[in-house]
Amino acid sequence: MFAWNDETWGIAANVNGQSLTLPEIGHGFMTGSTIATPNGWRFVEALSVGDEVMTFDGGAQRIVDIRRHYIYTHESHDQIEYWPIHVPTGALSNLKDMMLLPNQAVMIESDAAEEVYGDPFALVPAASLEGLRKIARVKPSPRVEVISLSCARDQILFTNGNTLCLCRKSRDMMDELFGRDQSYRILPMDQAELLVDLMEIDDGLIASGQGHLRA
Secondary structure, three states: OOOOOOOEEEEEEEOOOOEEEHHHHOOOEEOOOEEEEOOEEEEHHHOOOOOEEEEOOOEEEEEEEEEEEEEEEEOOOOOHHHOOEEEOOOOOOEOOOEEEOOOOEEEEEOHHHHHHHOOOEEEEEHHHHOOHHHOEEOOOOOEEEEEEEEEOOOEEEEEOEOEEEEEOOOOOHHHHHHOOOOOOOEOOHHHHHHHHHHHHHHHOHHHHOOOOOOO
16 A cells, blocks of 8 residues: 655654654544544545544544644664654554554553553554564655544544554643643553563563564
């Protein structure tokens, strides 16, 4: 579905002409991703403001804002941290291969999370999943469209099957500066990577030589 080549990600321009870098986009879905709605699965690019999506905690919720970003390649070839995350079919209960932004928050369920945090569910940046169940960074195509959905509050959406992704509410500058109305806590990268390492052990990948522990 996606044609990846040897280019890196560069500057994004949204429909209003505002330039953004990949980390500034934060959350969103590649075109071709499917989102659960009360009427079945819909491609993210087919959704409109006012449509309802199914959420993990809140049932059907209405979309209040949609932002479209166009990511273009950068002259530099060494910004691996900007590359998207490829998730093979089944790695996160997804029914097909999928691509995630590196900073997209993904909800995972594991015994390790329950042992460490007292809750089997934890939100981690997609980049922290690298190495788990063959999840890996890949070099993107020259131009990719990313669509960010927002509901009235932060919500967890079902995408591409049972993969759970955080959908941020629309925020103003003061919300971003002071972290107001953060309905869900995302683990910092170091904690997320440690949790993923524990998940690899639980999966038995370390013993079989297929996994890895970070230094």
